[in-house]
Each structure stands twice: as C-alpha cells, then as structure tokens.
Amino acid sequence: MSATTTDRPDVAAYLAAVRSELADLRADERDDLLAEVEASLLDAAEESDAPIAARLGPPADFAAELRSAAGLTTPTTTPRPRRSRLVDAWRSPRAKSARRVLVELAPLWWVARACVVVAVLAWLLGASWSVSMPIVPRIGGAGLGLVVLLLAIVGSVALGLRERTGTGRAGRVGVALNVLLALAAVPAVVGLIDRVSEGPPTVYAFVETPTRIPGLALDGAPIENVYPYSREGRLLLDVLLFDQQGRPINVRPASNDPERRVLRSNTGADLYNSFPIRYFESGTTSVAHPGASPAVRWSPIVTPQLQRKPER
C-alpha cells in the first residue's frame, strides 16, 4: 500500500476539513484522533477509487460523529470555557502586572482628561487656541484659558486621588464619564497635533529678487551701449569707463563678435570698457559712421564748469 496523503489529495483535503472542524480541541487530543483517522482513511481509500467524501459524507458530519463517539465535548454545548478563558486571562499574573503599571500611570490620565474637558469646553464655546501654547484655548483670552486649564487639572487630580485613597468611589457614572472622555480624547489629540504641526502662523513676505542681468543695466533693462557727451554737446569716442572701485565697466559680447571694434592696449589686452561700442562694416575693419548716436535731447548747460585744480 502506498498510504501517504500526498498520494491521495482527496484524503488530505478531507482530513484538513475535519481538522478545522475540531479546532477547539486540545492540540494533542486532536492530533491523536486525526492520526488514527488518517491511517484508517488511507486504508479505506486503498480499496476504492471513489472520492472519499462520497463514501464518508460531509467532513463536518464526520467530525461531529467522531467527536461524539470519542466522548469529546462539542463546542455548542459548552460556551463556558470561552468565558472562563477570559476570566483566566484577566486573573493571569501577566494581566495583574499590566494592571499595576496602568494604576501607576493613572495620574497621567488625570491630567490628560482635564485637558480633554477644557478642549470640549473650548469647542462648545467656539474658542480659538493659543499660538505659543497649543494646549491652551483662548477662553476670554489665553491667560484666562490657562487658568481654566490649571483649575481643571487640579480638580481632576484631586478626584483621582480621592478615588485612589478609597474615600470616594468612581461608581458607574464615573466609569462612564471616563470612557466618554477617553473617546473625546481622540479628536482632542488630533486637533492638538494639527495645531502643533502648524506651529505659529507663517507670515509670508514677498521679497522680489531681481533677476540678474549680465552686463550693464538701468532699472532692470539691459544697457547695450553708452554714449558719453561733453558739456558742449559733442559725442566723445573711445571713452574708457570705470566703476567706484576702479574696475573697468566691461560690456562683453555674448559670443565673440568679430564685427565689434574692440580697443587693444599696448600690453595686448582687449578693452571691453570703451564706449560707445562700435561695429565694423561686415567683413572690413572700418566703422562707417563713428559719430552715430541715438536721438539725444539736448539743452545748453548753465552750471559753471568745474575747474580742475593743478595736481601737486
């Protein structure tokens, strides 16, 4: 005989279904029972090629019959174990130590519930919240809100201490109130997180950062050329310009423009600060109109001319 469930997938499936029906049994009990069933079902399967479920009926019925014949309790007749399991869990040493920790942490809850009460109050009053202390509502003002919050905390802690020392009992109403506050704590905490993450209101200042214009510019518009005039109204040519630090005011061509007339010093340096900038006629080294200039409005100057003092 071959006799493994891998050779008979129908037996394996049937067994798995029976096993799940017996899920409530103790593991060792279930395993013993199913070991017997498995061997026997494989023996039976040897004798017939018919699907096992056809001969044995639904797995649930088979499991129920097995359970009843083996004298094992059915889950429907004994709902008690489930309850006692809960009670056992409640009485287990682990649960006891967990409860001790919770009792130690109770004062945290006393403070928290006071904050929740104040938050509910603020919500009812439609109050806004302090910006610097997001937990303090502006009831009247942030100052009064802080006072209300502190009073609530003192009151809540006093109540908690009274319950703890046994002079006052929480009672059902007290328990219900605590549960209610715990539920209200959820939106309160969410609101607090929102306010904290927002932080103080952001002031947006619009600072205009001027776009950098390469070369010379006047009020943001690029200057492509400079035309210096003498006080007599004569256009000066080949004037070299420097800034306040003595740096040449260079206007370099975007690309090396071969038609621009670039002055060259005796050291061989190109001078890009000479104005007005002139351009050669295409293909030559001559400037057709050296005196050309834009239309300049001109009125005679009446301010007396500065006199250069003789240099020492």
Next chain:
Amino acid sequence: MDRSQLLRGTLDAAVLAVVAEQDGYGYDVLRRLRASGLSDVGDASVYGTLRRLYSGGALTSYVMPSDEGPHRKYYGITELGRAQLDEARSTWAAFAQALTGLLETTAEVTA
C-alpha cells in the same frame, strides 16, 4: 427501529468484542464489524470509539511495522477492557432476553 440509535448504545461492546477476538488496527476493526453484520456502522463512530476506549484504559495500542507501508497502530484489549466486555455481555443478554420476550408476545397478540 432506528439501528443507529441501537448502535450508539452498543458500539463499545461491539468494538471490545472484535478486538478481544483478535488485535486490529482502525480500518481492520471497522471492516470486521461490518463483516459481522453491522454494515451501517459509521467510520467516524468506530475511530472515535477506539480512541475513547483507549483513553479510558480498556484498550492498549502498539505499533507494528508493515511490509507495504508505514507502521500500523494496533489495538489490543486490556484487563479493564475484558471486564467491561463481560459486563456488557451480561447486560446485553438480560436486555435482549427481555426485549425478545416482549416483542414475541406482542407479535402473538397482533397475529
């Protein structure tokens, strides 16, 4: 008469009797029960009963290597099992006698 109801009360005795006659593994016990005339005995009832009698100490079990496959778990009867079987025999004998008498009387009356 509902045979399944009858079987329910008497399957312990039947299984003990089969095993007392000769040790056997689960499917073997089932086959011998059916061959004896209990053709409608349920597979699950027999395996469950074997398990319960074993747990209660009426049966013992041992593993026998098989030539053809994995080891088989055989059941044999214990002293406690024999005592239970003897008790079942006398109970059944008295019960059957009483019922036989009753049913035959009734048959004569109705005839």
